Amino acid sequence: xxxxxxxxxxxxxxxxxxxxxxxxxxxxxxxxxxxxxxxxxxxxxxxxxxxxxxxxxxxxxxxxxxxxxxxxxxxxxxxxxxxxxxxxxxxxxxxxxxxxxxxxxxxxxxxxxxxxxxxxxxxxxxxxxxxxxxxxxxxxxxxxxxxxxxxxxxxxxxxxxxxxxxxxxxxxxxxxxxxxxxxxxxxxxxxxxxxxxxxxxxxxxxxxxxxxxxxxxxxxxxxxxxxxxxxxxxxxxxxxxxxxxxxxxx
Amino acid sequence: xxxxxxxxxxxxxxxxxxxxxxxxxxxxxxxxxxxxxxxxxxxxxxxxxxxxxxxxxxxxxxxxxxxxxxxxxxxxxxxxxxxxxxxxxxxxxxxxxxxxxxxxxxxxxxxxxxxxxxxxxxxxxxxxxxxxxxxxxxxxxxxxxxxxxxxxxxxxxxxxxxxxxxxxxxxxxxxxxxxxxxxxxxxxxxxxxxxxxxxxxxxxxxxxxxxxxxxxxxxxxxxxxxxxxxxxxxxxxxxxxxxxxxxxxxx
Numbered sequence: 001x002x003x004x005x006x007x008x009x010x011x012x013x014x015x016x017x018x019x020x021x022x023x024x025x026x027x028x029x030x031x032x033x034x035x036x037x038x039x040x041x042x043x044x045x046x047x048x049x050x051x052x053x054x055x056x057x058x059x060x061x062x063x064x065x066x067x068x069x070x071x072x073x074x075x076x077x078x079x080x081x082x083x084x085x086x087x088x089x090x091x092x093x094x095x096x097x098x099x100x101x102x103x104x105x106x107x108x109x110x111x112x113x114x115x116x117x118x119x120x121x122x123x124x125x126x127x128x129x130x131x132x133x134x135x136x137x138x139x140x141x142x143x144x145x146x147x148x149x150x151x152x153x154x155x156x157x158x159x160x161x162x163x164x165x166x167x168x169x170x171x172x173x174x175x176x177x178x179x180x181x182x183x184x185x186x187x188x189x190x191x192x193x194x195x196x197x198x199x200x201x202x203x204x205x206x207x208x209x210x211x212x213x214x215x216x217x218x219x220x221x222x223x224x225x226x227x228x229x230x231x232x233x234x235x236x237x238x239x240x241x242x243x244x245x246x247x248x249x250x
Numbered sequence: 251x252x253x254x255x256x257x258x259x260x261x262x263x264x265x266x267x268x269x270x271x272x273x274x275x276x277x278x279x280x281x282x283x284x285x286x287x288x289x290x291x292x293x294x295x296x297x298x299x300x301x302x303x304x305x306x307x308x309x310x311x312x313x314x315x316x317x318x319x320x321x322x323x324x325x326x327x328x329x330x331x332x333x334x335x336x337x338x339x340x341x342x343x344x345x346x347x348x349x350x351x352x353x354x355x356x357x358x359x360x361x362x363x364x365x366x367x368x369x370x371x372x373x374x375x376x377x378x379x380x381x382x383x384x385x386x387x388x389x390x391x392x393x394x395x396x397x398x399x400x401x402x403x404x405x406x407x408x409x410x411x412x413x414x415x416x417x418x419x420x421x422x423x424x425x426x427x428x429x430x431x432x433x434x435x436x437x438x439x440x441x442x443x444x445x446x447x448x449x450x451x452x453x454x455x456x457x458x459x460x461x462x463x464x465x466x467x468x469x470x471x472x473x474x475x476x477x478x479x480x481x482x483x484x485x486x487x488x489x490x491x492x493x494x495x496x497x498x499x500x501x
Contacts, residue, residue, distance in 0.1 A: 042351055
């Protein structure tokens with residue numbers, strides 16, 4: 001029993017290659033499963049946007065307090081309709097107005113944040129000056145304050161500046177928010193995440209939507225997801241470049 | 251001296267706005283906290299004492315801290331683990347884009363979907379009931395009213411994780427990409443195992459990211475209030491009664 005078995009070198013290599021491949025498959029499998037889990041509720045959106053209101057009321061009747069049993073969902077509607085899109089795109093001119101208002105405001109906020117936040121972040125990252133750590137800490141605290149705390153005093157400031165009921169009342173506080181400073185400070189190429197953050201406050205178009213109008217809401221969701229998908233597709237390149245840049249910098 | 255004043259030029263435009271729209275309003279809030287509302291007479295710490303003695307405030311503070319204590323470490327841990335798995339994957343970009351999608355969904359639609367899923371007669375309860383009926387080994391299941399029991403906090407934490415995991419993964423991947431590859435390769439040649447690689451190379455290299463991502467996670471916790479309010483209203487189940495509810499409705 002004393003003699004040791006020598007394992008041939010090719011077998012060792014094959015074994016380690018197999019182990020590496022197994023690890024890669026396992027990692028890929030876990031990540032794919034998580035990605036599927038995350039986007040599974042979103043699969044309801046396209047079907048819901050094309051679903052007839054009557055069909056939706058029928059499958060939701062238990063939730064609406066009109067039936068026993070449980071709600072169901074049809075991934076592909078039984079009675080598909082373009083009615084919600086028609087109502088949204090043809091019958092609701094307000095939608096376009098809101099869309100372009102949102103786009104304009106988002107653009108103004110982003111430009112302002114770049115113009116003002118970027119130099120600030122650079123100052124914090126590149127210069128050593130007295131009180132720097134204290135000031136940066138203060139920026140972090142101001143970033144974390146819930147907006148309800150600032151609501152009243154900010155309103156007073158805007159009122160004194162005669163900006164109330166003016167787009168600037170939304171744009172200016174957002175431009176001077178300390179959040180982009182914090183995010184750019186780290187050298188993260190956060191600009192794309194920033195766009196996501198501004199992610200289309202178009203959701204304001206759906207303030208008090210109830211389940212009865214769900215189909216309409218899903219149609220809005222489809223239309224708001226399209227520009228976001230474009231931003232992702234464009235942003236991913238910038239992001240990868242940015243990551244590579246950070247890699248080079250250090 | 252001249253260079254020093256130039257430095258200030260970088261900071262000043264931003265700082266003046268921060269001062270006007272954030273710092274001064276905040277200081278005004280602090281000042282008023284020592285005054286009697288209405289008459290404006292100085293009352294010292296009376297307001298603070300009144301707040302501490304208020305049951306709703308104590309409940310809101312406890313819930314908010316519990317939510318943070320559960321949500322932030324879970325979010326940071328899960329997203330870090332996934333980004334460690336993702337960083338050498340071929341399909342990394344596609345997977346990350348998919349995980350980011352929840353950020354782009356309008357909040358109202360997210361809430362609708364959530365309601366359809368977690369209602370007492372919703373889809374999750376429906377599926378669980380069916381499973382327990384079909385499979386004998388599965389224990390009997392009676393529908394849970396998720397939003398009106400202590401499950402409410404679980405729902406809130408899960409939807410918080412659902413929405414923010416992709417976002418935090420992007421930040422971790424950026425931090426991981428900044429680590430010099432050569433050090434890890436050298437360590438591997440010297441026979442470092444995966445645990446040593448994590449403990450001696452990756453973890454210290456990410457210390458800056460830990461701070462940033464931790465702060466942003468806390469920020470997202472506060473931001474998630476909007477969804478909580480949309481799904482449960484101003485007077486929710488007592489486990490998801492947070493500080494912002496209190497601020498919004500007053501004591």
